[in-house]
Amino acid sequence: MTSRDIGIRYRRDLRLRDSIVRARHAGGGSGTHNRARSVEQRADAPVDVNALLCCPRCRSSLRFEREPIICTNAQCTYSRDGFPRAGGQPVLVDFERSIFDRENYGDDRGSVMQRDDSGRGLAVRCRRLLTGDNPVTPGKSREMIRRLTAQAPAPRVLVIGGGAIGAGADALYADPNVRVVGTDVYASPNTKVVADGHFLPFRDGAFDGVWIQAVLEHVLDPPAVVAEIHRVLKPNGLAFADTPFMQQVHEEAYDFTRFTLSGHRWLFRGFEEIDAGAVGGAGKALVWSIRYAALSLGLSTRMATLVALPFFWVRYIDRFAKTGPKTDGASGVYFFGRKSERVLNAKDMLHYYEMKHR
Numbered sequence: 001m002t003s004r005d006i007g008i009r010y011r012r013d014l015r016l017r018d019s020i021v022r023a024r025h026a027g028g029g030s031g032t033h034n035r036a037r038s039v040e041q042r043a044d045a046p047v048d049v050n051a052l053l054c055c056p057r058c059r060s061s062l063r064f065e066r067e068p069i070i071c072t073n074a075q076c077t078y079s080r081d082g083f084p085r086a087g088g089q090p091v092l093v094d095f096e097r098s099i100f101d102r103e104n105y106g107d108d109r110g111s112v113m114q115r116d117d118s119g120r121g122l123a124v125r126c127r128r129l130l131t132g133d134n135p136v137t138p139g140k141s142r143e144m145i146r147r148l149t150a151q152a153p154a155p156r157v158l159v160i161g162g163g164a165i166g167a168g169a170d171a172l173y174a175d176p177n178v179r180v181v182g183t184d185v186y187a188s189p190n191t192k193v194v195a196d197g198h199f200l201p202f203r204d205g206a207f208d209g210v211w212i213q214a215v216l217e218h219v220l221d222p223p224a225v226v227a228e229i230h231r232v233l234k235p236n237g238l239a240f241a242d243t244p245f246m247q248q249v250h251e252e253a254y255d256f257t258r259f260t261l262s263g264h265r266w267l268f269r270g271f272e273e274i275d276a277g278a279v280g281g282a283g284k285a286l287v288w289s290i291r292y293a294a295l296s297l298g299l300s301t302r303m304a305t306l307v308a309l310p311f312f313w314v315r316y317i318d319r320f321a322k323t324g325p326k327t328d329g330a331s332g333v334y335f336f337g338r339k340s341e342r343v344l345n346a347k348d349m350l351h352y353y354e355m356k357h358r
């Protein structure tokens with residue numbers, strides 16, 4: 001975790017944004033074009049983020065007039081220490097409780113991971129060919145927009161883990177009626193605030209929707225994060241979560257938990273389900289396993305991808321999978337639901353499994 005690592009991801013995001021804008025002006029391909037529009041749309045979205053923010057420690061108001069940003073509660077440690085900035089964005093993290101340190105944000109943008117977010121590297125493209133696109137998120141992002149804009153003219157959507165735009169989530173950013181507030185544990189062109197999902201620096205009921213994709217496996221305390229999602233949503237607010245089940249460890253030290261479909265449902269027990277199911281089946285999980293079998297022999301990540309590549313077709317068996325058995329061996333699971341005041345009963349869970357296997 002060196003200062004060189006810190007910020008590499010941000011700089012790559014900046015390069016990605018620049019390349020996207022260039023591609024758009026040059027009339028680039030459709031995928032790239034969508035991302036270009038999404039990033040520019042996000043940048044122009046009229047959201048007064050400061051009005052939504054509060055102290056992640058005590059939830060008191062913040063004072064933004066001078067640097068550093070401080071908490072207005074004289075009893076709070078952050079009324080003295082204040083919060084740093086990374087890439088010009090406020091880092092509203094309670095460092096005493098977080099896995100992330102103030103020092104992570106000392107001299108640059110605050111990324112602790114080195115990776116290729118640009119999607120242009122050969123290794124990333126091979127891995128994408130290997131594991132395929134997300135079959136669920138494009139439809140769910142459009143459905144979330146449809147449902148939210150039916151409830152409110154300009155809904156606010158919080159994206160947790162939005163440093164890089166999630167696979168299939170482009171529609172959220174592209175829709176002119178949706179005001180996206182991106183957060184992550186590092187600053188990127190797609191974020192407005194650096195935050196830790198365990199204690200979100202947002203006021204109660206600040207958002208109409210929350211989007212959390214491929215994040216809950218990377219947090220130490222998923223129930224605490226989901227409780228925060230529940231808190232920052234308005235009554236009847238919508239949440240979408242996409243979380244791995246049969247996927248091996250990724251993101252190194254920052255990977256902690258997996259969920260079955262039922263476990264994921266229980267995690268969101270304070271929500272009424274609209275829809276939930278598998279994200280990729282056992283075929284996709286098998287392709288992941290082949291690559292990790294190669295890694296277990298000591299091969300480099302690049303070599304492991306090459307070894308697994310001839311088996312990319314195995315993921316196509318998921319197209320023929322039956323719904324119930326598919327969820328039992330799914331690569332990941334998703335939950336799409338509405339904030340509720342009713343909490344699911346423990347005994348409901350047996351019925352839930354049966355219902356999902358009919």
Ligand SMILES: [Zn+2]
Binds near residue numbers: 072076078
């Ligand atoms: Zn405070």
